[in-house]
Amino acid sequence: MARMRAAKDEEAERRPSLVDDAYAAMKEEIRESRFPPGYQASEQEIALRLGMSRTPVHEAAIRLQEDGLVRILPRKGIVICALAPADVREIYDVVIAIEGRAAALLAEKPAAEREAVAAELAALTGAMAEAREVGDLAAWGHADEGFHRTLVERAGNGRMIRINQAITDQAHRARMLTLKLRRELGASVAEHERIVEAIRMGDAAMAQERAHRHRARARDELLPLLESFGLRHL
Amino acid sequence: MARMRAAKDEEAERRPSLVDDAYAAMKEEIRESRFPPGYQASEQEIALRLGMSRTPVHEAAIRLQEDGLVRILPRKGIVICALAPADVREIYDVVIAIEGRAAALLAEKPAAEREAVAAELAALTGAMAEAREVGDLAAWGHADEGFHRTLVERAGNGRMIRINQAITDQAHRARMLTLKLRRELGASVAEHERIVEAIRMGDAAMAQERAHRHRARARDELLPLLESFGLRHL
DNA sequence: GAGTGCCAACTTCCATGCAAGATGGAGTTA
DNA sequence: TAACTCCATCTTGCATGGAAGTTGGCACTC
Numbered sequence: 001m002a003r004m005r006a007a008k009d010e011e012a013e014r015r016p017s018l019v020d021d022a023y024a025a026m027k028e029e030i031r032e033s034r035f036p037p038g039y040q041a042s043e044q045e046i047a048l049r050l051g052m053s054r055t056p057v058h059e060a061a062i063r064l065q066e067d068g069l070v071r072i073l074p075r076k077g078i079v080i081c082a083l084a085p086a087d088v089r090e091i092y093d094v095v096i097a098i099e100g101r102a103a104a105l106l107a108e109k110p111a112a113e114r115e116a117v118a119a120e121l122a123a124l125t126g127a128m129a130e131a132r133e134v135g136d137l138a139a140w141g142h143a144d145e146g147f148h149r150t151l152v153e154r155a156g157n158g159r160m161i162r163i164n165q166a167i168t169d170q171a172h173r174a175r176m177l178t179l180k181l182r183r184e185l186g187a188s189v190a191e192h193e194r195i196v197e198a199i200r201m202g203d204a205a206m207a208q209e210r211a212h213r214h215r216a217r218a219r220d221e222l223l224p225l226l227e228s229f230g231l232r233h234l
Numbered sequence: 235m236a237r238m239r240a241a242k243d244e245e246a247e248r249r250p251s252l253v254d255d256a257y258a259a260m261k262e263e264i265r266e267s268r269f270p271p272g273y274q275a276s277e278q279e280i281a282l283r284l285g286m287s288r289t290p291v292h293e294a295a296i297r298l299q300e301d302g303l304v305r306i307l308p309r310k311g312i313v314i315c316a317l318a319p320a321d322v323r324e325i326y327d328v329v330i331a332i333e334g335r336a337a338a339l340l341a342e343k344p345a346a347e348r349e350a351v352a353a354e355l356a357a358l359t360g361a362m363a364e365a366r367e368v369g370d371l372a373a374w375g376h377a378d379e380g381f382h383r384t385l386v387e388r389a390g391n392g393r394m395i396r397i398n399q400a401i402t403d404q405a406h407r408a409r410m411l412t413l414k415l416r417r418e419l420g421a422s423v424a425e426h427e428r429i430v431e432a433i434r435m436g437d438a439a440m441a442q443e444r445a446h447r448h449r450a451r452a453r454d455e456l457l458p459l460l461e462s463f464g465l466r467h468l
Numbered sequence: 469g470a471g472t473g474c475c476a477a478c479t480t481c482c483a484t485g486c487a488a489g490a491t492g493g494a495g496t497t498a
Numbered sequence: 499t500a501a502c503t504c505c506a507t508c509t510t511g512c513a514t515g516g517a518a519g520t521t522g523g524c525a526c527t528c
Contacts, residue, residue, distance in 0.1 A: 017308065042509065053483045062293055066300040075489050075510045090393045097335035101327060159324045163397055251511065276479065287513045309480045309519045
């Protein structure tokens with residue numbers, strides 16, 4: 001009878017603790033700018049709002065600090081990290097490194113697997129093109145995000161997935177902002193198609209190069225915009 | 235008078251808290267395999283050993299879990315993460331991504347800066363060659379580690395440096411083990427020289443490619459060794 | 469002997485208390 | 499008015515206790 005829970009023993013799916021709740025809630029508030037960047041909150045205040053004591057909030061803050069989303073100032077409070085253009089540049093370089101390698105790894109997989117992933121990525125690219133046709137910016141952003149996440153996740157490297165998740169979370173606010181500024185939605189669709197093509201052909205070097213160029217192009221278009229807007233942070 | 239501490243206000247250099255102490259101590263014990271992989275420790279026991287209460291140990295454990303060095307099993311304890319060959323492979327892929335990008339970034343810097351970094355890296359490569367001549371394996375490992383760390387640090391991307399630090403910490407035990415198994419010390423020296431040459435020439439694509447190949451070659455030599463030894467973990 | 473249930477011991481989770489560092493403003497002095 | 503000191507108040511760092519989950523082994527049954 002106890003055999004029925006064999007999977008649980010290995011996979012350890014546990015119900016979330018208060019710390020997990022606090023972590024998720026705070027992350028969500030930061031993502032949605034309910035806690036604006038630069039805002040300094042006290043653990044007590046957050047604990048009160050979430051209906052728990054300071055301890056789980058404090059421990060969640062440690063994890064968020066490790067993720068680079070907040071900074072804990074000893075005996076002063078928690079500040080939400082702001083994103084300067086220099087930070088966005090750093091983030092882009094990490095993404096270029098990770099996605100480039102992920103694309104190469106995908107291209108090195110056996111043909112059948114490659115084809116399955118390529119189909120999945122092509123579907124997301126198709127959704128982007130469609131969203132662009134009808135002018136649905138939110139749908140475009142969703143599909144674009146899905147494409148990039150899938151690219152990394154299907155490479156099957158847990159550590160890369162984790163790094164990608166953390167860096168994507170950091171960039172989320174900037175992404176929301178820049179989504180509205182974009183003028184080159186068509187270019188992204190075309191570049192995605194070329195990345196998928198390289199993966200499908202099994203050309204790792206080309207896949208990496210194209211993923212790299214795609215992100216570098218986006219960076220070179222967005223960073224001047226951010227700087228011209230004089231955005232010191234967010 | 236208060237002006238004297240102006241630097242401190244910005245730079246926030248604080249004396250380490252007990253949490254920092256616990257974090258450093260536990261990390262060190264893991265690195266040196268004093269806590270062997272798979273070992274399950276209780277927070278109480280560690281707290282006792284470090285002469286503090288459970289709280290700072292618990293918070294340090296959260297950070298170590300975020301770093302991927304331990305896993306916290308709810309209501310069971312802290313287990314030291316073991317490294318399977320699959321993990322080593324994952325780590326190599328991350329390193330390939332990060333160091334490849336770092337090498338490219340270095341090659342894109344202005345000539346003067348490039349030259350300074352190249353000189354620094356060349357010196358470390360020289361130290362490796364020298365250590366190899368006299369058969370000093372520890373010195374060789376030290377210089378090699380310095381080369382790879384410098385490669386990433388001089389690229390000047392704080393997030394990359396952080397990722398590299400975390401992943402290097404994870405790999406430390408495996409590195410210590412495989413250092414003794416290595417037969418190809420000369421190949422590494424030659425490959426390092428060629429990476430430095432590409433940086434010096436300002437050829438980003440070549441620098442990335444050479445950094446990539448260097449790590450891929452090392453991986454392909456070490457992984458079969460690990461697997462043939464039947465090392466399921468460490 | 470094999471299987472089952474139960475309990476005592478051990479573990480973390482979380483709340484809370486106390487101490488100490490940081491801060492901002494009132495009051496003092498020149 | 500400008501600058502300085504002091505203190506009330508706010509903040510977290512850390513210790514500790516109670517609650518609840520987990521485990522391993524002992525006794526009991528068949």
